[in-house]
Amino acid sequence: MNTRHMSVGEKCFDIANYLxxxxxxxxxxxxxxxxxxxxxxxxxxxxxxxxxLIPKDITFDAYKFVFKDNTLPRSLVVSVFITVGxxxxxxxxxxxxxxxxxxxxxIGRNIVLNMIIFTMVFSGGIIPTYLVVKSLGxxxxxxxxxxxxxxxxxxxxxxxxxxxxIPNELIESARIDGCNDIGVxxxxxxxxxxxxxxxxxxxxxxxxxxxxxxxxxxxSDAKKWPMQVLLRQIVLMATGALEMGTYDPTYVKPxxxxxxxxIIVVGTLPILMVYPFIQKYFxxxxxxxxxxx
Amino acid sequence: xxxxxAEQHIVPVPTAVTSKRSTLIAKVVRDKYLLLLLLPGxxxxxxFKYVPMWGVLLAFKNYxxxxxxxxxxxxxxxxxxxFFQDPVFFQLIRNTLLLGLYDMVFFFPAPIILxxxxxxxxxxxxxxxxxxxxxxPHFISMVIVASISYLLLTTEGGxxxxxxxxxxxxxxxxxxxxxxxxxxxxxxSIWKExxxxxxxxxxxxxxxxxxxxxxxxxxxxxxxxxxxxxxxPAIQGTIIVVLILRMGHFMDRGFEQVLLMINPLNRPVAxxxxxxxxxxxxxxxxxxxxxxxxxxxxxISVILVFTTNYLAKKAGHSxxx
Numbered sequence: 287m288n289t290r291h292m293s294v295g296e297k298c299f300d301i302a303n304y305l306x307x308x309x310x311x312x313x314x315x316x317x318x319x320x321x322x323x324x325x326x327x328x329x330x331x332x333x334x335x336x337x338x339l340i341p342k343d344i345t346f347d348a349y350k351f352v353f354k355d356n357t358l359p360r361s362l363v364v365s366v367f368i369t370v371g372x373x374x375x376x377x378x379x380x381x382x383x384x385x386x387x388x389x390x391x392x393i394g395r396n397i398v399l400n401m402i403i404f405t406m407v408f409s410g411g412i413i414p415t416y417l418v419v420k421s422l423g424x425x426x427x428x429x430x431x432x433x434x435x436x437x438x439x440x441x442x443x444x445x446x447x448x449x450x451x452i453p454n455e456l457i458e459s460a461r462i463d464g465c466n467d468i469g470v471x472x473x474x475x476x477x478x479x480x481x482x483x484x485x486x487x488x489x490x491x492x493x494x495x496x497x498x499x500x501x502x503x504x505x506s507d508a509k510k511w512p513m514q515v516l517l518r519q520i521v522l523m524a525t526g527a528l529e530m531g532t533y534d535p536t537y538v539k540p541x542x543x544x545x546x547x548x549i550i551v552v553g554t555l556p557i558l559m560v561y562p563f564i565q566k567y568f569x570x571x572x573x574x575x576x577x578x579x
Numbered sequence: 580x581x582x583x584x585a586e587q588h589i590v591p592v593p594t595a596v597t598s599k600r601s602t603l604i605a606k607v608v609r610d611k612y613l614l615l616l617l618l619p620g621x622x623x624x625x626x627f628k629y630v631p632m633w634g635v636l637l638a639f640k641n642y643x644x645x646x647x648x649x650x651x652x653x654x655x656x657x658x659x660x661x662f663f664q665d666p667v668f669f670q671l672i673r674n675t676l677l678l679g680l681y682d683m684v685f686f687f688p689a690p691i692i693l694x695x696x697x698x699x700x701x702x703x704x705x706x707x708x709x710x711x712x713x714x715x716p717h718f719i720s721m722v723i724v725a726s727i728s729y730l731l732l733t734t735e736g737g738x739x740x741x742x743x744x745x746x747x748x749x750x751x752x753x754x755x756x757x758x759x760x761x762x763x764x765x766x767x768s769i770w771k772e773x774x775x776x777x778x779x780x781x782x783x784x785x786x787x788x789x790x791x792x793x794x795x796x797x798x799x800x801x802x803x804x805x806x807x808x809x810x811x812p813a814i815q816g817t818i819i820v821v822l823i824l825r826m827g828h829f830m831d832r833g834f835e836q837v838l839l840m841i842n843p844l845n846r847p848v849a850x851x852x853x854x855x856x857x858x859x860x861x862x863x864x865x866x867x868x869x870x871x872x873x874x875x876x877x878x879i880s881v882i883l884v885f886t887t888n889y890l891a892k893k894a895g896h897s898x899x900x
Contacts, residue, residue: 293801295801296801296802299699299802300699303696303699303700304700304705306696307693307696307697307700307709308709310693310709310713310773311708311709311712311713313770314712314713314715314716314770314774315712315715317727317731317770318715318716318719318727320731320738321727321730324730332736333736336738336741336742336745337738337741378619379619379620379623380620382616382617382619382620383616383617383619383620383621383623384620385613385616386613386614386616386617386620387617389610389613391610392610392613392614392617393603393606393607393610393614398617398621401624401629402624405624405628405629406827407827407880407881407884408632408877408880408881409628409631409632409877410628410630410631410632410633410634410635410873410877411631411635411856411870411873411874411876411877412853412856412857412860412861412869412873413634413637413856413860413861413866413869413870413873414630414631414632414633414634414635414637414870414873415627415631415634416860416861417631417634417637417648417866418626418627418630418631418634422626433623433627434627436623436627437620437623437624442620466612467610467612467613467616468612468615468616471616492717492718495720496718496719496720496721496722497720498720498721498722498835499834499835499838503857503861514720514722514723517722517723517726518722518725518726518839521722521726521729521730522722522725522726522729522839543730543736546726546730547730550723550726550727550730553720553722553723554718554719554720554723557718558715558718558719561714561715561718565711565714
């Protein structure tokens with residue numbers, strides 16, 4: 287369709303379309319850039335200029351303040367720990383189960399598959415899940431933010447479909463060479479699945495990095511809070527000071543804008559830094575699921 | 580493999596009257612490594628998905644933490660009666676359904692439209708450039724989206740309110756106004772997920788047979804006609820599957836988001852089932868009552884999914900079940 291002659295109307299449509307998409311992309315990226323710019327500006331400048339992408343006087347004061355005591359660095363370490371640990375838990379649970387379910391001859395396969403699909407439609411809800419976590423003695427441990435979300439049913443089914451695409455001959459020949467199913471998964475299937483592993487590692491890692499709700503309900507000890515819970519406390523609850531969990535109603539003055547912006551940047555940057563490296567994989571990974579419908 | 584063969588000999592040698600039991604054992608022995616791999620995942624689903632389903636029985640009990648789940652007395656439908664008589668009941672229904680409806684009308688079509696427009700872009704570097712930018716908000720957490728909204732919308736020096744002041748001569752209190760709550764929530768969702776949502780539709784669009792377009796052009800169809808007669812019918816199946824999956828989350832629409840944006844002033848329009856369950860259950864400790872509220876919500880969700888699926892099948896599509 288590139289070879290035909292374009293009418294005036296079509297050219298107009300194309301120009302309008304290119305412009306519209308550029309505006310959409312700008313709307314998505316400008317707020318983020320403004321926050322980054324603001325984190326390097328003084329509060330005076332934020333108050334006096336309505337919008338800017340480059341501050342007049344670049345200052346690192348907000349970052350110095352944020353890293354002055356150990357509250358925020360500690361929550362960063364906690365976030366990294368939960369993200370890495372949680373993602374490993376996710377990958378182990380998801381990939382072992384997905385491989386077992388991808389082998390059509392396994393007994394009980396359909397029962398388990400239906401059981402999983404049912405959980406996508408109906409769930410016990412927040413309260414019963416909370417009580418299970420509590421009765422397992424996981425409250426206030428990092429297991430509570432990893433184990434209850436160990437498998438995402440949708441991701442599991444996509445990985446399973448991917449494994450089914452691997453030629454059966456390959457698996458059979460490995461088996462004839464004396465490999466059992468665990469060996470086949472480890473030596474044949476996983477090495478063939480690097481893009482899929484990268485994609486789902488990213489998906490799970492993003493979910494862990496961005497999760498605040500599980501941490502909020504399961505981790506009552508403020509010293510164990512990840513970045514997102516701290517952020518909510520500082521920016522949204524207007525606790526005023528960086529003293530975590532100690533809401534002081536007499537001190538209602540929220541922290542300065544630039545400091546809030548600096549905290550937002552610190553909470554977002556790590557996950558955005560990973561994004562360009564994995565971007566080439568995830569489009570492929572999502573497509574595996576998408577084409578299946 | 581050797582051990583499994585050895586063990587298979589223990590199983591009675593299959594004869595003409597092979598019992599079902601012995602073939603079952605033989606299969607378990609044959610698949611023992613697969614079953615071992617299945618085990619962690621299965622344990623996960625049983626423990627964290629199915630045990631809580633059993634836990635919905637809490638809704639029919641008066642749960643006392645110190646006597647535990649089994650020791651607590653049965654109270655029948657008392658918790659539900661209490662909930663249905665509470666004025667908050669209608670508020671929750673209204674708020675949850677309206678947010679879901681806004682979502683379907685404004686948010687659901689957004690990625691489809693954007694994907695179609697992106698698909699019309701023929702300069703592939705431009706397409707890829709736009710794509711990389713519009714995926715970014717998906718990776719930003721809801722807490723941060725809410726924080727950015729606060730910083731931009733606040734009447735005390737928020738950029739957007741500065742602009743509103745210049746344009747209209749007065750500020751708008753987006754954050755605590757009942758009228759602005761729903762538009763604000765939907766705008767956040769569109770901003771965060773519209774770009775990411777295009778991936779699945781772009782994949783469907785990539786699968787459309789290009790010869791159909793060429794044939795249509797020969798027949799004199801313009802771009803709009805091509806869209807109407809080829810593109811939309813081709814991605815209809817994907818749209819319906821995404822729609823059914825979204826219906827499953829119709830009732831828990833934007834829970835974390837609402838929890839972050841709710842405040843005493845917008846609470847009458849903001850409170851949804853899940854925020855109410857969270858406040859009554861986790862914060863105030865009314866476990867049985869909020870479990871009843873949660874169960875009521877879950878049942879409505881299931882009905883919605885099955886109805887949509889049924890209607891999709893009636894209309895001649897494949898559905899997901």
